[in-house]
Amino acid sequence: MSTAHYDLNGAIAVIRLDNPPVNGLGLALRQGIVNGIRQAEADDAVKAVVLIGSDRAFSGGADISEFGTSKATAEPNLNTVINYVESSRKPVIAAISGACMGGGLELALGCHYRIAKPDAQIALPEVKLGLLPGAGGTQRLPRVIGAEHALNMIVSGSAVPAKQFKGSALFDELVDGELQDAAIAYATKVANENLPLKKVRDLKAKHPNPEGFFMFTRNTVGAMAKNYPAPLKCVDAVKAAVTMPFDKGMEVEREAFVNLMQTPESRALRHAFFSERLTSKIADVPSDTPVRDIKSVGVIGGGTMGTGISINFLNAGIPVTLVEMKQEGLDRGVAAIQKVYEGRVKKGRMSEDDARAKIALLTPSLTYDDLSDVDLVIEAVFEEMGVKQSVFEKLDEVCKQGAILASNTSTLDLNKIASFTKRPEDVIGLHFFSPANIMKLLEVVRGDKTAKDVLATAMKLAKAIRKTAVVSGVCDGFIGNRMINQYQREALLMLEEGASVQQIDKAIEKFGFAMGPLRMADLAGGDIGWAIRKRQYQENPDMVKMVVADRLCEMGRYGQKTGAGFYRYEPGNRNALHDPEVDKVVDEVRAELGITPRKISNQEIVERCVYALVNEGAQILDEGIAQRASDIDMVYLTGYGFPVFRGGPMHYAEEVGLPNVVRAMQAFTEDRHTQPGFWKPAALLAKRAEEGKGFDAK
Template sequence: MVRNEVDGGVAVLTLSNPPVNALGADLRAALDRALAEAIADATVRAIVIAAEGKVFVAGADISEFGKVRRRPLLPEVLARIDASPKPVVAAIGGAALGGGLELALACHARIAGRHAKLGLPEIKIGIIPGAGGTQRLPRLIGPETAFAMMLSGEPVGADRGAELGIVDAVVLGDLVPAARVRALELADAGRLPRAGDRDDRLDPEARAAFEARAADAVTREPDAPNVRALAEAVRACFDRPFAEGLAAEQAAFAPLVDDPRARALRHAFFAEREAARVPGLSKDTPRRPIETAAVIGAGTMGGGIAMCFANAGIPVTVIETEEAPLQRGLERVRGLYAGSAKRGSITEAERDARIGRITGAVGLENAGSADIVIEAAFEEMGVKRAIFSELDRIAKHGAILATNTSYLDVDAIAAVTGRPQDVLGMHFFSPANVMRLVEVVRAEKTAPEVLATALDLGKRLKKLPVAVGVCFGFVGNRILERRSRAAERLLLEGALPHEVDAAVTAFGFRMGPFAMSDLAGLDIGWRSRKDFGGRAPVADALAEMGRFGQKTGRGFFVYPDGARAGQRDPEVEALIARTAAEHGIAQRSFTPEEIVARLMYPMVNEGARILSEKIASRPGDIDTIWINGYNWPAWRGGPMHWADTVGLKTVAADLERFARETGDDSQEPAPLLKKLAEEGGSFGALKAA
């Protein structure tokens, strides 16, 4: 796992633990042995640590967390590097993340390739750096800057890393020769630069800047133990010598590993990675080339999808039926890009390049040369079937035909074509140019290479694609419909809109269901229910009154003078009471805990049905969809993981009670949930379908 080659007085230790050189126990032990050998070898004057592949080290092996870890532990390996009498230089050819960057920071110098990424993302999985990152990085680049970098968890590129002082140099060619030269320079210089010696960065002015940023971070996330722990660990840089600071970091790190939030975030991390693997779809499945695209519809969704292609460097044609809506859509896109350039998130040159990749056209015949066509027209089956019937005639052989429908039957859409094998769903989430999630809907006759191509395309567009099956609403919206139904029932039973929203935001969502409905527009759900024969007595009555939410200043809440935050409305509360009386429903008060259970347990139940029907391959796919598409708090791990933490016996028993109390048979525990509850099982233990 570590190749040791000595030449010209330099031992080059090359890590090889594909695919990302994670610092698991075997690699740590191999590296520790190679370091000891190189230090003891009289012919070796200096050491370079390099790595095979496109990644330097992507971090520790987090699958070891929560288990008995084998020695040497990473801090012990890094202590050997730090104390080495011979210079050790890191040659960072790709991503150095988490423990990978901590490994590089323990070295006496760092040489980076132009594509290197440097970061400490531990905050995103509920922990903090635990192998010296909180002590070495502040001494290298300053405590405020280091704290901000660890708090965001976002990596920086090689050039920015050089500006900050994380790396000594960025080279365009072969890294190892440059690292060898630097290592020999340090050997000739005598005294080695060690991170623990850089207390010159810890003056009173630096402390004041750090304390201000730390206080703000803790205030913003008072319930996040890892944020407070990160602040305490960096504070130890000022209050304790380096060795004691390392011990303080470990003391702060250890309890976080078993914290429920950290376990949930680790689950979310692994679930997202696992979602990329579709059961039954070989990694060797051929892919179709995607060099050009067409998007049908220049509305908000169509324009956002077109931006995704333009951002990825793929020319795209936006197609409308008339010139006026086309120009409005293109103007909206230009405005979004102008705003990005003004904020500095892209350069003016990049703005112009992206706009230049988007062409507008009137008429479906302009989709004829595209490698993929994505339909983003009105959510009505007749409209979509008419479009696909035309695309079947117009699109070139081998083109992928995708619908962005969020509810409709993709098999029924594919059936109007003579090439159903080329048809699938690509359900982008709004705004499409911002949201990561794409549900890739595999229809009955979708060819494997079409599915594989769509999944790869999603990654190319910097999205998070998750494969799902065909049903009404797929995974995300099907579960959302259950929550919406439960929320409406809560109103009739006596909970008020502001009480429901307060319980949901306290649970961790950024918005409650009724504020979200007002933001999206009550008319959207109203039209959808009329199309599909659904009924929501309170929401429908509000829509019939012209109360469409924020855009009309009135919905579940009122928005005086264009306010963004809604206020309680006695008219709505009186309407709810009248509607409940008309339906013969007795009203009572609910605790926040009861509200959460009545909203979330039906979602879990629907997730169990989705798994049984193989619409989703695994519980983690459902969690990934809800975290990335619907704002489920990541630190709760998604609805299926959260249900495991509550206990499936509790969930099933309460659902049985809800069904009895409401007379709603749909709340009876799904067969899979009931089986797991009876057996003492969990969703987390299920195998992929």
């Protein structure tokens, strides 16, 4: 059980925080700190108290396992704990190493003295959850490092090494040696010299021109954080620290914290925070499942995807054998990888020695034979089943037993791909998103016969290469592309019905997407979607065709790479420009289909595109393709530019209210241009709306 251990070292009481891994300030730990302070005060032999954590963390803040439970707010809450520490009749010295963040930093600021290791990480990251520090952080931090520096830290939520605060009132001493020994020595000095009980609250938070500074900061922060209310509330709270007495400033902070907790933006950010941690939990794969050792990786294909995938592993220090069939393609792939590292060196993000070391881990090859001893091989070849078949049959021949065989396919049947080998249990889908070395999402596709240890290995490996891995079952397009297909279809149908290219994209971007659906299609390459549609037309002859999109592709307009798609693009410039040629094509298609264009509102554009995602997501959940609704949200937050402040499509639907989503969908069924039955609510969506529950309700 997490607690605080109380020990005596001569006249110094040592309270050690113990709630691994980061000493989250859960109820038991909060009680332990209060009890420790009381015990020290009651013992006349104790002259001072040291509050210390582990090497890894003094405290990372709130205990996330208690979020949403009664323990999170139960007494003693963090403000009560800090009051006990601050009002202690005996000096309390915080000894800080590792993470000192959020409530952990607020606790340290309540101590009378603070010493730290120079590399300790200091932060108030609450803004990343749509909140502000709620236990005095906005009031105390400005008093020890100045209003301007404090505001920068609070608004950004970024961590800063303790050594950067040398000379400020935040730390009384920075120590390089053994922390506990140094803390006891410092506490002994404080006690022996009868030094005062310094309270941060008694200091003045100053700025030479507070009125001008906070007016400028409000304008700047407001422009940068237009969809997020928390940063502006941070400005107001720090201003209160400068312009009001401490207790009044605390009231401003508390009121802002309580109000922000109720905002949809904060709910969305907190949902995303917890959802990311849930993705690694797989119902039938225990956390202690043995994993395979991945010491070397093979990548087949030296194109954009193959090189991006390779960089992930090189960055993690894992050797990569890159295989291409022709020297020209191999040279191009190696050059692309080298260019990425050269760019990082030029931008000061990496030293030349480090870049050379990463590139030295790359082995270019023109033969599959060089993959005979790799632990994992990932194919990133053309998205066509015949090509995949030849690759996997060859891998089955040359790769050692126990090697994991992975496909980067984005839509094809992984079970069929696995059947091309004599070891389907070793086959898994690792669907990276382009650019693969930058995009955070990794869809881990679990085939019917994929072994549990293979799945567990893939999830562990995803963390090593800093990806958010989401498990998907096998279906056409898996989670992300299956859903985006419906989203894109609605956008294309509305284009035929009367909306313009620009209106559709602007409406979706105003909703908060990083990019509208038609700009996104141009970026991805129209030919990719066209190839998928042609396959789907064959498999489903009754499918409504996307005539405008098909026509543009027939004209060779594949988007940015050809200089023309739904927009036109000038050489060396990625700005999407209006193209009258597209308007002409749209008019021709409307005439051919007998469609009289109508006025379509921005609200309809957003609802049809987003609710198409929601309905397909509900179907995916019902089929067991995704484990939970929050996994679907993580796919869209990390791979498709869905606005983080809305929490993902499934969370957003729950915020709107599932009955309201169903009601809107029923209105869309009257549109005779859409696919018959398209807007029938998925069974799970209809059921949860009727029950008044969320998607993941039991």
